[in-house]
Amino acid sequence: MKAYIWTLPTRIFHWLLALYILIAFLSSEEENLLTIHAAVGYGIGVLVLFRLIWGFWGPRYSRFRDWPLSIKEAIDYIFHITRPKKLYPGHNPAAALVMMGIIVVTFFSVLTGLLAYGIQEGRGILAFLHSPLFKEMEIFEEVHEFFTTLLLLLIGAHLAGVALDYLLHKDQKTYLSIFTGYKNIDAPSAALTPIQKVIATILLTLALLTPIAALNSSLTGSIYAPIEYEEEHSAFFEECGSCHTLYPPFLLPARSWQKMMANLEDHFGDDASLDEPTRKSIENFLTQRSAEFSTKEAAVYILSSLKSATPLAITETPYWKAKHAQIDDTIFTSKKVRSKANCKACHTHIEKGLIEDDQITLPKI
Template identity: 45%
Template sequence: MTKTYIWSLFTRLFHILLIIAVCAIFLIAEFENLLDYHAIVGYTIGLLLLFRIAWGFLDVKHSKFKDFNFNIEDLKEYLLNIFGNKKEYAGHNPASSWAIIAMIILGLASVISGVVVFGTQEGMGILSFLNTSRYKDMDFFEDMHEFFTNAFMFVIFIHIAGALLDRFLHNSKAVESMIFGYKEGDGKSVKLTRFQQLFGVLWIGLALILFTYLLLTPSNILIKDSNKAVDYRAEHEQFYKECISCHTLYPPYLLPKESWVKMMDDLENHFGDDASLDEADKNSIKDYLVKNSAQTSTKESAQKILKSIKNSDTIAVTKTAYWQNKHDAIDKSIFKSKKVGNISNCKACHKNIERGLLNDRDIQIAKGV
């Protein structure tokens, strides 16, 4: 049977790179210390999708949007006959035509919402300036990002399931064609112009260059961390000296003001110890803690602790629902290891906590006995 060259090299490269990127971002999504890599892959996906949009308008046979079949009646007929004698299409069938548009829209929405969350919640990237009191209610942006990414993955799953069904039920070579470019049957082969070839080289190359650049330069504007370290000794020496002499220096934003007031007013019973201070020092430290408490912070951890705390009697960060949920998956033996000792030794894994930083990129789970 005659073979027709349907998918150009750049269409196939886009497809393969997108598959790799989506698999990578899905696998690392649950690892908070890999957030930078999540963002890097996300930006790369965004650039690849922009390439696909441009490619769809460059008059590339079978890949251009004009060759997509968006006819609703054809879609109904295709789906109703999916297990029977369905019509074969040289390029995209009606179902895949709609799926590709949905994936492009949802993919870009996922990237854009991810950039917004990265900025508003983490204080990182090009939208880090949005990490202000105006955007304290960060859950909305996070919920939107999760909605778009889940919808994106759902459409991808349906698209893959359809391709595999076509492959094993009808012995279609659609999957192989996206690898090698050819489909069996008579039709017009794709032939790229010099401009299309140059555009493909530049855009695919740009995606790979962007990925490499972001990977090698963590201080670049797209993933730069705008959170500033705090010199607590310089800000309030008494707070620094009294707290760090006994335990990890906890940033004031990790508890609401009510918790700090309760704690400071009962230093005689400070987690089993008498940490009494003279009245002047106690009031000075208390005022500093209240002034810099969770209510005054735009940090992600501060806002989520505020929402998770059930009553103002909670004076231990480790007793908040947010802390417990975030650390639930960690092997309990780690907290008892010599390197950690107990659950309150936050600096064992959060190396910059005593400088006011609890960034995901800094998380290093302590290992060893």
Template identity: 50%
Template sequence: MFKSYIWSLPSRVFHWLFAGLILLAFLSDDDKLLNYHALIGYGILILLVFRFFWGYIGPKYSRFKDFPLAFKDVKEFALNIFSSKQKYIGHNPIASYAMIGIFIVVFITIITGILALGVEEGKGLLSSLNSSFFKRMELFEHIHEFFSNLLLALIAAHLLGVFSDRLLHPAHKTLSSIFNGFKVTSEDYSIRLNIAQKLFAFIFLTLFIAFLIFNMGAKNNPLVASIHTSVDYEKQNPLFVKECASCHIIYPPHTLPSASWVTMMGDLENHFGDDASLDEQDNKNILDFLVQNSAETSKQKVSVKILDSIKNKDIIAITQSDFWKKKHEDIPKKVFAHKDVKSKANCKACHSDIEKGLIENDKIKDINAFM
């Protein structure tokens, strides 16, 4: 028996970086970590580009042409799966299909993620699509989630294959080969990298590390930058700020539909338990401003979601919307009772940028600060 060098260092480094970033992508699937989640996706895309070219110029066993994908190979492998005879030195037929499937699904997941980020959040390279497809933002999110779940299934199948091979064919050392590159074979099937392959792998690794360094901490990164900018309401309508912000925080007009603003401004004598009456001219001035900038006029995610959840309902408070309730249902009551919060209506306690017309996920304050 021989100890053959099957998996080169670049192949193994790719494998572990690929697996590690996919794990981080799932762990960062949280609204507050959205920017990091997106950048991790771009990092995985870089690795996929490397693996695509490596599949053509890399060493034997890493090349796609060495993947046994013929149906007869799959059938033969399945019928002899319990045999200790080692016919496939690199990937076996089932593992080959699993790997190709993972590569394809990961690519689609990343592309749909970039689409969802652009359409739903108005961020990233495809943020311009927000204007055209914002009413269908949930479609892209659902497609992204579907392929993410499909990826989990493929990864589970891949891991099952690895560990079943460990049980059925322990002498082959397949699992340990993922770490050290060596398999035990009947003949010496060792591979060697040429200068061009080494140089190509080094260049890509350098580019990948540079991407991580320059993007993970960069401000105004175009890969995750938002097209939604802050608003100076004092400049836009001083009366709105003077009359409304004197009693509570500034609620951006785009957080409620026009019908809600009309109802609210038409009954200021009973404004959530207070008399906030204004003279007719001031009332009209503020109402016109609110209607002109209501949820119907905005393409921000929060506006679309609130508009959908309030539709045909007589609601004049964000906290009464189904969208708000769903987003905040897991927050303990004691958070809203905290001395720095005091009320569900105090959005600024957690959303530091709300008075600038923004409710960005990465600007949400950690609720542990109020626990």
């Protein structure tokens, strides 16, 4: 007494989705893995598209209309879980609701991820939304985190259900069906039509290839290009860059640059005095490109964190301190870094105006 319940495409979808979600959650913990996180997110998006199509035009048991999507039936099943009143070849009512929840929440996780990626980072297919919505970037990030947290809870419920089913209904071998496709149950077997095989082959292949293609394409590309400060303002490039890292003007508000340029005789302990025309020219350049006039993530968050403060050092801003709080002090005091002010030791393209997550490299000490 055995029935073929989960066809190969359904099982490939399940395990590929599990793998991609695992990679997505692991890569979300490290800023320099953001491109990988986004690339995998596109792959998850293709998988969700496949599952939605499969839910309407797929084989028996994989179609949504075959799922017992009833809250009342799910509650009744849970209360009689030790001795169910009815055997379900596919998903039981509780599992059906959880699986539908996973599909829906995964869809919104991908959608909000694309929005956050485009609006906050200025990257990906929704990067065109960055300029009009950049001030709301934190909201989109929080909404994305809400859906991904909800997804984790649903996955936890799914795993708990699998464990409970294993303990209570071992004879059906439900826990093995996602590997073999078979359950020990008296029911009609699922079968694939030629068109279903074609759809599954195309979309699952696309889901496999999309993350790879996304890594070096417009899917993860940035709207920001490197800035040639030497061409934009030679005096700023020469006078400031000859002594220290050439800090992009958007990392401080205009009032900080004005305060700094007004006292170059005591510039962090050194006399950096300039003739008045050069000093004024550099000050104008800095204030016209300060944090107030930038849509970049760092500028927005630095400005927000300062409130009315007027720091002279970027490392004294609350945002900088919060972002670098987890970095061991030995990194900053190492021979390769030497100082918290040496931003280019980790942000390799900062002197081109780029502080991209995927370009952060902590020196090995």
